[in-house]
Amino acid sequence: MMADKVSGVPMQALKAIREGDIIQDARLAALSTFTRRLLQSRGRPVEAEVKEFLKAGFKEEQILEVVLAIAVKTISNYANHLFNTKIDSAFESYSLN
Numbered sequence: 001m002m003a004d005k006v007s008g009v010p011m012q013a014l015k016a017i018r019e020g021d022i023i024q025d026a027r028l029a030a031l032s033t034f035t036r037r038l039l040q041s042r043g044r045p046v047e048a049e050v051k052e053f054l055k056a057g058f059k060e061e062q063i064l065e066v067v068l069a070i071a072v073k074t075i076s077n078y079a080n081h082l083f084n085t086k087i088d089s090a091f092e093s094y095s096l097n
Helices: 011-019 026-040 047-055 060-082 089-094
Strands: none
Touching: 011 026, 026 047, 026 060, 047 060
């Protein structure tokens, strides 16, 4: 919901991320690829992946921003799963369950 309503990310990119399709915007595609790689490698991307991310126009400090976003989402998901947090009705249509 936050991605749709607040992020400013084009709907095509959001839809592509959700459906595993190609993101048309090269910079957003690089961000998505790098984020997925960080998750898959548990924070250990190879040097070429970092260079590709930076080559797409990102800065080194933005690597830490991606790490922070992953951390916040992970903590939120774990806490909500542990305590069976009920989804507010306003967000139900965004639920994966």
